[in-house]
Amino acid sequence: MDTKTYFAKLTQQISSTNWQEFDHGVEMIKTAWQNGNQIITCGNGGSSLTALHFINDWNKSIFLSTGRPFYGRSLVDNIGLLMSYANDISFEDVFVEQLKNIIKPNDLLIAISGSGNSQNVINAVNFANNNKANSLALTGYDGGILKTIAKSNIWIPIDDMQITEDLHAIFGHVVMQSLCKGY
Numbered sequence: 001m002d003t004k005t006y007f008a009k010l011t012q013q014i015s016s017t018n019w020q021e022f023d024h025g026v027e028m029i030k031t032a033w034q035n036g037n038q039i040i041t042c043g044n045g046g047s048s049l050t051a052l053h054f055i056n057d058w059n060k061s062i063f064l065s066t067g068r069p070f071y072g073r074s075l076v077d078n079i080g081l082l083m084s085y086a087n088d089i090s091f092e093d094v095f096v097e098q099l100k101n102i103i104k105p106n107d108l109l110i111a112i113s114g115s116g117n118s119q120n121v122i123n124a125v126n127f128a129n130n131n132k133a134n135s136l137a138l139t140g141y142d143g144g145i146l147k148t149i150a151k152s153n154i155w156i157p158i159d160d161m162q163i164t165e166d167l168h169a170i171f172g173h174v175v176m177q178s179l180c181k182g183y
Helices: 003-015 019-034 044-064 079-088 089-103 119-130 146-147 159-179
Strands: 039-043 071-073 106-114 134-141 152-155
Touching: 003 071, 003 159, 019 039, 019 044, 019 106, 019 134, 019 159, 039 044, 039 089, 039 119, 044 071, 044 159, 079 089, 089 106, 106 119, 106 146, 119 134, 134 146, 134 159, 146 152, 152 159
Parallel strands: 039 071, 039 106, 106 134, 134 152
Antiparallel strands: none
């Protein structure tokens, strides 16, 4: 695929994006932040880097812009802890095991999976839901299992992982710019 074709495909997906899902996701994060709850992210592969990118941008920029603490953390930022749980328990439970130690009612788990079928992300959402936390899934393709179990969704309905990841990254930037303006 050449550059022009890629940009045309991306532009088409941007124009057909459900902005109400984006707005609802921003409001979920804003509410959790204003209430002093944790905003926790997780994902695999490229989505793990998106999860880290979100927390990096939000923790730094939102606090610097507003002076109000942003309690963001990612379940993918400690490779030693991830590998310990993967080795000693299972890779499917690397996020659940971390959540057992930190999640509280009304915290927000943001679960990112292009396919919506990453078992460790699915397990994390089920755990969060069962422990009175909120869950927001970011998916692509048909949304997979994650789209059916998360309390809220941002679904990018395209069978293209890179375009899906592009739109997920845009969501993170929309959150940052919205919350940096205050509350």
